[in-house]
Amino acid sequence: MPELPEVEVVRRGLAERVTGRTIAEAALHGARVARRHIPGPDDLAARLQGRTVRAARRRGKYLWLVLDAPDDEPVALLIHLGMSGQLLVERPEAPDERHLHARLSFDDGGDELRFVDQRTFGGISLSDLSADGVPLTIAHIAPDPFEAAYDEAAVVRRITASTSAVKRVLLDQRYVSGVGNIYADEGLWRARVHGGRPASSLTKPAVARILRHTREVMAAALEQGGTSFDALYVNVNGASGYFERSLAAYGQEGRPCRRCGTPIRRVAFMNRSSYFCPRCQRAPR
DNA sequence: CTTTTCTCCTGTATGC
DNA sequence: TGCATACAGGAGAAAA
Numbered sequence: 001m002p003e004l005p006e007v008e009v010v011r012r013g014l015a016e017r018v019t020g021r022t023i024a025e026a027a028l029h030g031a032r033v034a035r036r037h038i039p040g041p042d043d044l045a046a047r048l049q050g051r052t053v054r055a056a057r058r059r060g061k062y063l064w065l066v067l068d069a070p071d072d073e074p075v076a077l078l079i080h081l082g083m084s085g086q087l088l089v090e091r092p093e094a095p096d097e098r099h100l101h102a103r104l105s106f107d108d109g110g111d112e113l114r115f116v117d118q119r120t121f122g123g124i125s126l127s128d129l130s131a132d133g134v135p136l137t138i139a140h141i142a143p144d145p146f147e148a149a150y151d152e153a154a155v156v157r158r159i160t161a162s163t164s165a166v167k168r169v170l171l172d173q174r175y176v177s178g179v180g181n182i183y184a185d186e187g188l189w190r191a192r193v194h195g196g197r198p199a200s201s202l203t204k205p206a207v208a209r210i211l212r213h214t215r216e217v218m219a220a221a222l223e224q225g226g227t228s229f230d231a232l233y234v235n236v237n238g239a240s241g242y243f244e245r246s247l248a249a250y251g252q253e254g255r256p257c258r259r260c261g262t263p264i265r266r267v268a269f270m271n272r273s274s275y276f277c278p279r280c281q282r283a284p285r
Numbered sequence: 286c287t288t289t290t291c292t293c294c295t296g297t298a299t300g301c
Numbered sequence: 302t303g304c305a306t307a308c309a310g311g312a313g314a315a316a317a
Contacts, residue, residue: 036313122311
């Protein structure tokens with residue numbers, strides 16, 4: 001599932017393959033992919049035509065292409081992959097994918113950019129950019145741990161002020177962005193903290209350790225091209241990542257903990273699964 | 286206001 | 302074999 005490392009892999013692919021190119025035509029298949037573009041899919045397609053891609057940027061799990069706007073400030077083509085979205089750069093004559101939702105062709109006649117999404121939790125929209133270069137649409141999303149704007153001490157203060165379970169807070173993109181179910185479990189395992197602990201019951205140094213471990217595990221995953229459980233997460237060239245083999249907790253139910261050998265447990269949490277070592281990560285009473 | 290639950294979607298795996 | 306059900310889960314709306 002695309003979390004920060006996987007989205008960053010995709011961003012790098014876009015930066016390499018799409019930057020500097022001018023959109024000849026945008027074709028949207030169905031309205032759902034553009035549901036967050038309030039003026040509608042036709043408006044989106046029309047406004048993409050003729051614009052040049054100047055940069056590919058990211059905050060947390062959102063990424064966006066900075067596009068030239070004629071006689072105006074640049075705009076952002078904001079993209080979220082949801083849990084099964086893919087951005088593929090491929091030959092125009094490649095057959096349509098089963099869940100193809102959008103296709104951008106370029107005036108150089110080269111490879112197209114396609115948005116393919118089996119579950120359509122993802123989508124694309126146009127957004128104005130704020131003064132700090134972040135799309136206005138995602139102004140409520142906090143900086144991720146790799147940004148200059150990330151203020152660890154401030155994040156720690158906010159997290160310890162919450163009485164919610166610490167894993168719930170880690171997954172809340174308003175506190176820190178980019179963390180999803182996989183890397184939350186991995187970061188908590190590395191920090192030896194149970195995700196069900198109320199955030200307010202943890203010391204500030206303990207919360208800082210969780211954040212640093214989470215950042216480190218995401219950096220390690222990025223080096224491996226991200227985590228791919230199946231063909232749903234791939235980079236712009238259709239290739240999978242290799243971090244799955246390095247996961248210590250997520251998806252490891254019944255397997256011995258890499259530190260102490262105790263079988264990893266799986267429990268339902270927030271309508272999804274949480275994996276943890278019952279010995280290294282003591283549950284709250 | 287804060288916090289939690291629900292909903293969107295489809296392919297795959299499992300159970301009867 | 303076939304059909305029903307569970308599960309994967311990010312984000313925002315809706316409810317509490």
